Amino acid sequence: MALSEFELIGRFFGAPAAAGAGAARPDVLLGIGDDGAILRPPVGHDLVAVTDTIIEGVHFPVGCPAASIGHRALAVNLSDVAAMGAVPAWALLSLTLPQADEAWLQAFASGFGRLAREHQVALAGGDTTGGALAVTVQVLGFVPAGGGLRRAGGAPGDWVFVSGTPGDAAAGLALEMGASGPGGLDEAWLRDRFLFPTPRVGLGRLLNGLASACIDVSDGLLGDLGKLAAASGCGAEVDLTRLPLSPALIRLLGAEKALERALAGGDDYELCFTVPDRRLVEAQELLAAQPAPTRCIGRLASGSDVKLQRAGSVMDFAHAGFDHFAR
Amino acid sequence: MALSEFELIGRFFGAPAAAGAGAARPDVLLGIGDDGAILRPPVGHDLVAVTDTIIEGVHFPVGCPAASIGHRALAVNLSDVAAMGAVPAWALLSLTLPQADEAWLQAFASGFGRLAREHQVALAGGDTTGGALAVTVQVLGFVPAGGGLRRAGGAPGDWVFVSGTPGDAAAGLALEMGASGPGGLDEAWLRDRFLFPTPRVGLGRLLNGLASACIDVSDGLLGDLGKLAAASGCGAEVDLTRLPLSPALIRLLGAEKALERALAGGDDYELCFTVPDRRLVEAQELLAAQPAPTRCIGRLASGSDVKLQRAGSVMDFAHAGFDHFAR
Numbered sequence: 001m002a003l004s005e006f007e008l009i010g011r012f013f014g015a016p017a018a019a020g021a022g023a024a025r026p027d028v029l030l031g032i033g034d035d036g037a038i039l040r041p042p043v044g045h046d047l048v049a050v051t052d053t054i055i056e057g058v059h060f061p062v063g064c065p066a067a068s069i070g071h072r073a074l075a076v077n078l079s080d081v082a083a084m085g086a087v088p089a090w091a092l093l094s095l096t097l098p099q100a101d102e103a104w105l106q107a108f109a110s111g112f113g114r115l116a117r118e119h120q121v122a123l124a125g126g127d128t129t130g131g132a133l134a135v136t137v138q139v140l141g142f143v144p145a146g147g148g149l150r151r152a153g154g155a156p157g158d159w160v161f162v163s164g165t166p167g168d169a170a171a172g173l174a175l176e177m178g179a180s181g182p183g184g185l186d187e188a189w190l191r192d193r194f195l196f197p198t199p200r201v202g203l204g205r206l207l208n209g210l211a212s213a214c215i216d217v218s219d220g221l222l223g224d225l226g227k228l229a230a231a232s233g234c235g236a237e238v239d240l241t242r243l244p245l246s247p248a249l250i251r252l253l254g255a256e257k258a259l260e261r262a263l264a265g266g267d268d269y270e271l272c273f274t275v276p277d278r279r280l281v282e283a284q285e286l287l288a289a290q291p292a293p294t295r296c297i298g299r300l301a302s303g304s305d306v307k308l309q310r311a312g313s314v315m316d317f318a319h320a321g322f323d324h325f326a327r
Numbered sequence: 328m329a330l331s332e333f334e335l336i337g338r339f340f341g342a343p344a345a346a347g348a349g350a351a352r353p354d355v356l357l358g359i360g361d362d363g364a365i366l367r368p369p370v371g372h373d374l375v376a377v378t379d380t381i382i383e384g385v386h387f388p389v390g391c392p393a394a395s396i397g398h399r400a401l402a403v404n405l406s407d408v409a410a411m412g413a414v415p416a417w418a419l420l421s422l423t424l425p426q427a428d429e430a431w432l433q434a435f436a437s438g439f440g441r442l443a444r445e446h447q448v449a450l451a452g453g454d455t456t457g458g459a460l461a462v463t464v465q466v467l468g469f470v471p472a473g474g475g476l477r478r479a480g481g482a483p484g485d486w487v488f489v490s491g492t493p494g495d496a497a498a499g500l501a502l503e504m505g506a507s508g509p510g511g512l513d514e515a516w517l518r519d520r521f522l523f524p525t526p527r528v529g530l531g532r533l534l535n536g537l538a539s540a541c542i543d544v545s546d547g548l549l550g551d552l553g554k555l556a557a558a559s560g561c562g563a564e565v566d567l568t569r570l571p572l573s574p575a576l577i578r579l580l581g582a583e584k585a586l587e588r589a590l591a592g593g594d595d596y597e598l599c600f601t602v603p604d605r606r607l608v609e610a611q612e613l614l615a616a617q618p619a620p621t622r623c624i625g626r627l628a629s630g631s632d633v634k635l636q637r638a639g640s641v642m643d644f645a646h647a648g649f650d651h652f653a654r
Contacts, residue, residue, distance in 0.1 A: 029373060030477060034558075035410040035543055036377035038475045041368045046356060049451060050363035051419045051465060055458040083362040092378045094421075094463045124376060127463075131382040136421045136454075136463040138378060148365045150357060216362050231361075 003100040005128050009033075012109040013093070013123055020070070020109030022091060022116035022123035037124035039090055045142040048086035052076045056133035061177050066104045068195035070111030073135040076218065078119060078199035079269040083216035085149035085208025086141035088119055088201060093126035094136040111196075119201055147208050149273070154213035154232035158274040160298045161287070163200050165246035166221045167258060168193035170265025186248035197269040203292040207273055210283055214273040222263040225272050226306050232274070235303035240310040244295040263308075274300055330427040332455050336360075339436040340420070340450055347397070347436030349418060349443035349450035364451035366417055372469040377407035383460035388504050393431045395522035397438030400462040403545065405446060405526035406596040410543035412476035412535025413468035415446055415528060420453035421463040438523075446528055474535050476600070481540035481559035485601035487625045488614070490527050492573035493548045494585060495520035497592025513575035524596040530619040534600055537610055541600040549590040552599050553633050559601070562630035567637040571622040590635075601627055 003011075013020040014032045030038040041047055054073050056062055074091060081088045093112070097105075116123060121139065172194030181187040207214055215228040222238075229236045240259060249258045271292075275283040287294045301307070307314050330338075340347040341359045357365040368374055381400050383389055401418060408415045420439070424432075443450060448466065499521030508514040534541055542555040549565075556563040567586060576585045598619075602610040614621045628634070634641050 030475070034478050035407040035541075036375045036413070038411070038470065039374040039376060040472070041374055043370070047366040047368055047374070047467075048363045049366060049417065049419060049465075049467065051421050051452065051463075052454050053421045053423060053456050053463065055423060055456055058456060058458050080362040084365070086363070090376065092376060092465060094378050094380045096380060096382060096461065125378065127378050127380050129380050129382055129385060131385050131461065132459045134423065134458065134461060136378075136380065138376075138419060138465045140374075140376065140467075143365065145367070148357070151361050214362075 003102065008100050008105065008128055012105045018109065019106055020113040020123065022113060023120045025089065025120070025122040028090065028122045028124050031122065031124050032126070039124060042142055044145050046145050046148065048081060048084045048141045048143055048148060049138065050077050050080035051136060051138040052080060053134060053136040064176065065195065066107035067111035069135065070108040071115050071196050073137045074112050074115050075197050075199045075269060077137045077139040078201055079216045079218065081139050081141045082199055082201045082204030083149060083214050083271055084143065085147065085204050085214065086143045087205055088121050088139050088141040090124045090140045091116060091121050092138045093123060095126065096129045096131040096134040098131070098133060143208060149204070149208055149211055149214035151213055151215050151228045151231035154228060154234055154274040154300045155276070156234055156300050156302045158212050158276050158300045159280055159296050160225065160236060160238065160272065160274055160300060161294050161296050162217065162221060162244065162270055162272045163203055163292045163294045164268065164270040165244050165249065166217060166268045166270055167249050167262030167265045168246050169197060169267035170261050171249055171252055173267060182252055186251055189246070189248045190252065194267055197267065199269055200271045200292050202290060203271055206286060206290055210275065210279065210286065211273040212276050214271055217268045217270045217272050219266050220264045221268065221272060222306060228272060228274070229300060229306060230304065232300065234300040235305045235307065236298060237301050237307045237309055238298035240308050242295060242297045244293065330429065335427050335432065335455055339432045345436065346433055347440040347450065349440060350447045352416065352447070352449040355417065355449045355451050358449065358451050359453070366451060369469055371472050373472050373475065375408060375411045375413035375468045375470055375475060376465065377404050378463060378465040379403045379407060380461060380463040391503065392522065393434035394438035396462065397435040398442050398523050400464045401439050401442050402524050402526045402596060404464045404466040405528055406543040406545065408466050408468045409526055409528045409531030410476065410541050410598055411470065412474065412531050412541065413470045414532055415448050415466050415468040417451045417467045418443060418448050419465045420450060422453065423456045423458040423461040425458070425460060470535060476531070476535055476538055476541035478540055478542050478555045478558035481555060481561055481601040481627045482603070483561050483627050483629045485539050485603050485627045486607055486623050487552065487563060487565065487599065487601050487627060488621050488623050489544065489548060489571065489597055489599045490530055490619045490621045491595065491597040492571050492576065493544060493595045493597055494576050494589030494592045495573050496524060496594035497588050498576055498579055500594060509579055513578055516573070516575045517579065521594055524594065526596055527598045527619050529617060530598055533613060533617055537602065537606065537613065538600040539603050541598055544595045544597045544599050546593050547591045548595065548599060549633060555599060555601070556627060556633060557631065559627065561627040562632045562634065563625060564628050564634045564636055565625035567635050569622060569624045571620065
């Protein structure tokens with residue numbers, strides 16, 4: 001257990017064959033082991049920079065599998081990169097640990113490294129510190145100069161889409177926290193959606209130049225759609241009968257509770273985006289041809305409310321999503 | 328106290344006149360408030376990326392003034408940027424807070440914002456979370472393509488320099504932790520060197536293309552010089568009579584203890600760098616003309632030991648500097 005900070009970095013992250021090593025990239029001119037990394041941005045591109053922290057007891061339960069923590073620390077950032085329509089390239093990892101447990105580190109590094117290599121992301125540097133378990137990751141990526149998706153940019157009439165099946169991760173977290181579950185494949189699916197979310201990087205890249213606005217759904221679909229609409233100076237109308245609910249979620253909670261979870265649950269790391277009416281057919285063809293499932297769930301509208309419609313009735317919904325201080 | 332995450336960011340960091348607002352830069356195409364920032368790197372430059380975390384009870388004492396915490400969170404990163412010979416441009420701030428106390432936030436933001444504006448650094452994004460007090464900052468900067476300083480690059484015979492007066496910050500921290508002090512200007516100086524370190528950004532920029540190797544002294548001069556020497560495949564010889572000690576440190580501790588503190592104390596955020604013999608005269612002229620005080624303290628040598636010399640006697644010193652896990 002007398003693993004020094006320098007041994008820890010080298011053994012689990014720095015060496016090319018280490019579990020936590022990211023992709024090898026020729027644009028990393030100087031990587032882990034100096035005071036900073038030296039990186040070469042591609043000509044004709046802008047840089048996208050994101051950062052997110054996950055903390056034990058806040059973003060994941062005490063005792064969460066270390067591989068999941070490593071995966072999620074990177075995934076939540078890749079999801080932000082995806083929401084900007086960018087291609088991720090480089091990551092920095094700031095790891096705060098109560099102690100340097102080798103088995104835990106090996107599993108954490110595996111979860112981080114596997115996802116990094118899958119997306120061709122190099123781990124270019126970072127920082128390790130002793131303290132309560134917390135992980136901050138920064139990811140840098142690129143968009144062609146002048147490109148990139150934003151929350152602003154939508155207009156009334158634009159069609160609203162969402163990827164995946166929101167609500168699953170919130171249900172999976174409840175199961176991880178000890179809620180009784182159905183067991184079997186349904187429970188495994190829901191837990192997996194929390195523990196190992198899929199950042200929609202390929203989808204985000206496709207949407208750059210196609211979508212009018214985009215946001216990643218991390219604090220609840222309704223709240224995050226509300227932020228997109230507000231940034232775009234719009235309201236929105238969502239057709240509740242079109243929300244993509246997973247069979248596992250419906251079987252666990254019933255249709256009505258599943259709908260609530262899909263609207264207000266967090267940790268989905270899906271993309272919510274808007275497409276102008278004139279590009280709808282083109283978008284649907286392109287979306288159908290890529291692997292991430294997407295569904296049109298409504299339209300942006302004039303005004304500033306997010307209205308939920310079902311069977312002819314309309315209700316306003318003021319749920320603000322997850323907020324770390326005003327709970 | 329019902330300050331939401333979004334209000335917190337806007338009020339203390341996001342608004343142009345906010346205490347924590349950094350510099351306004353035209354290369355920030357999209358700043359705080361979206362899923363990521365969009366930044367335009369200058370043509371013909373490489374990017375330097377650094378990150379460092381500071382945690383209450385580890386890197387600063389409980390009850391440390393909030394303005395100091397804001398200053399130090401950025402300063403420790405600017406020091407890494409300086410050690411790479413880069414010009415800082417953009418920062419991301421990940422702030423984990425036990426509660427959103429407005430007076431604390433105002434002071435923290437003031438400390439952060441003042442230093443950011445001084446160095447023309449834009450605050451381009453970040454993250455706020457509830458939890459034990461911790462601050463992670465990432466800074467991005469530039470060097471002309473192919474440039475940048477590294478720890479490797481020194482060779483036997485290169486002259487070793489250090490900036491400032493190492494040891495003061497460690498003495499200042501001891502005073503902050505309750506050690507009895509001399510009061511008056513000496514105590515104020517030493518505390519200030521811990522609370523508000525001066526990142527040597529201008530010096531680092533000057534050294535890019537002049538120094539053969541560089542490191543920032545954050546874990547103790549001797550340990551950090553050892554890392555530079557090891558990365559350069561050298562040993563080093565330090566003339567103890569040439570160590571720059573502040574009058575305040577000597578008066579507080581006496582000459583012998585002051586020397587120990589200068590060699591092994593942490594938190595200096597000074598630069599230790601090497602200059603090839605053939606460029607010594609040029610370097611001394613350039614160094615004399617810039618504001619950061621610097622002093623030649625020895626030379627790199629063949630072998631792998633760091634030797635300390637005084638009055639003809641030589642001793643090996645194996646102190647490894649600060650390590651977060653192997654204490």
